[in-house]
Amino acid sequence: MNAEIISVGTELLLGTTVDSNAAFLGRVLAECGIGCTNRQTVGDNLDRLTAAIELAFKRAEIVVTIGGLGPTLDDLTRDGIARALDDPLILDLELEGEIREIFATRNLKWVESNARQAMRPTCGEAIENRNGTAPGLICRKNGKVLIALPGPPREFQPMVSGPVRQLLATLGNAVIYSRVLRVCGLGESRVEELVRDLMDGENPTVAPYAKTMEVHLRVTARAETTDDAANLIQPVAKEIRRRLDWRVFGTDETTLEAAVIHKLRKCGLTISASESCTGGLLGGRLTSVPGSSESFVGAVIAYTDAVKVQFLGVLPTTLDAESAVSEAVAKEMAEGTRKKFATDFAISITGVAGPGDDDRGNPEGLVYIGLATAEGTTVTKHQFGKGRESIRNRATQAALTLLWERLQN
């Protein structure tokens, strides 16, 4: 069973958009045991899109298009499919009703062009889009399958991870199954050093991927069934956990913030935070986890010295003597936060996000992170290199790693 992906969009050819969707889908195809030998990218042009679908069906039983399903005139994928399959488009009134309902729920003005999104070939059925208005399509004709998916990643990815993956799994005949072990607190080369012998295996394979201050170890096995593949993976995953210990904070899609929140909930602990240079990123990540309100009480984004004094009780004399980016201020912030919010834990972040050093001579990338608990307060000092976005993300990740490490005891 072979599949071919066609990415549709002039913005892909012009290079203004990097095609991460095709890679995402490629991984899912591989996991479902479906081969993929060719991929095509075409612009928003009906003739070329039609030719691409026709060519793909000469090489593959399954063709998946990405993009071009929106309401505007340059969204031509439906028309291309209809021409390539020689199957006319009809207006699906039930679909139109559903799209109108989305507009009504969101209080958006209905524009007639939106009805285009309810068009489908007669052989097509819709795939629900929970994050947008354009439904996907599955068309079956002459023993071949065409799947059409919308381009915006937040609509595309859930559709692929859900119904499309289910369909592909039934079409594929061998199973390639992966588990990802997520590691914090160690660099990629150190992780590799610790598991290098496991990386020589052929089934399962072990491959490291470096993320922002995180390493993901993908363990992949090939077998006839998912259970068989999982059984091949299990002893290797166990050995990795033995070697890396608490640093493996989760598997697959588990984020570090989710691991932290779940651990806090399990231990019945509450937490609060105060953020200076990260400006809300830590709060944003912690509250991205459903149910975080059971443990996360609140935070102060203390972007000025005055706010640090007024809301957190930091002493003006400490700010004067040590500057806002100092071990002493991180300590007072964490302790003041814990007191004001009356939580078990409180974390503070203060640093120089840049660009450039601050007016007290603290270098760009210098960050202090405080952690206050009933047993006392610890402050760690970090130097995160250059770049505002990078420094802010690294500081947030370091705060979560410190919390995670602390929660192991």
Add this chain to the structure above:
Amino acid sequence: MNAEIISVGTELLLGTTVDSNAAFLGRVLAECGIGCTNRQTVGDNLDRLTAAIELAFKRAEIVVTIGGLGPTLDDLTRDGIARALDDPLILDLELEGEIREIFATRNLKWVESNARQAMRPTCGEAIENRNGTAPGLICRKNGKVLIALPGPPREFQPMVSGPVRQLLATLGNAVIYSRVLRVCGLGESRVEELVRDLMDGENPTVAPYAKTMEVHLRVTARAETTDDAANLIQPVAKEIRRRLDWRVFGTDETTLEAAVIHKLRKCGLTISASESCTGGLLGGRLTSVPGSSESFVGAVIAYTDAVKVQFLGVLPTTLDAESAVSEAVAKEMAEGTRKKFATDFAISITGVAGPGDDDRGNPEGLVYIGLATAEGTTVTKHQFGKGRESIRNRATQAALTLLWERLQN
């Protein structure tokens, strides 16, 4: 003059690598005025690679391959080019000498397979690789040009930015130049309705792209020089701004948070915030802008009722009577925030991020946003559909849009 890109590598099809190289090259082709209507991706397979090159030359005068030039057995691009061009490979002794020299300089052991990298079709000439051992290739035959480039981005990018760009500039006869106008406060279909006649133009073209509660209008012109192209774009961009007015908040890479912060700074205004369901996302976005500390003072992430009362002065009776997700609480939050932080503006966000409705019966996706100024407080009500991440991002974007709209007066 038309070009086609062929990305070579099984890892691209499997999705373990995202093809950022092709996007990079796409931008350079566009800037050199060379059209690009199709792109292909093939695995490390000689037959399919050969077929891809042959197909590409049927559609384009310039074919650029990316990847497959290394020393190992699955690096097959040279062989595919030789077969597609019907021009045998020869060992270029001068090239081999240069590669041996790189190995000597770096104290690396010479392995005989490295000599493969000195092979080229008789019509080929090498492109120097300053960051690796595999040289690129330029082959000219029958009025067509083939360019072969290595896949590792740190080798690929400097080659493209340097000698390849120079060559492409001489081959291209026009410049394609784009400006992006960023629009908030209107849906994609409504934007299209307002500028539909402009989208019929051929030079410049106007194309809309939907983002999260934002629409980007790309205006692209083709001309002999960048200045000429810019002159073609200018009146169309001006007309779009006239029709969409304040909703055009910036051009090219300007984010909405950057537009807001710059406007606040220009007006000498300060701002603070209180966030419930967004949990710090608004603060995170505002503080992502360098220099935001001049206007953004701080925020309270008020994730519980108690924090809303203690830090912001929301009345417990209002919380009891109206629930935390209500117009009244949004109003008290905004006003309390403005008072506590002593800022010109204060914005509040309270809503149900889900999953599911809250225990007071407020539906998932219901969000109130308050904006307090010296002239009074306004609260707007929103219904953002389903999905925790989507609701939180939409709420943050809506808050920034309200701020931006307000700052126009």
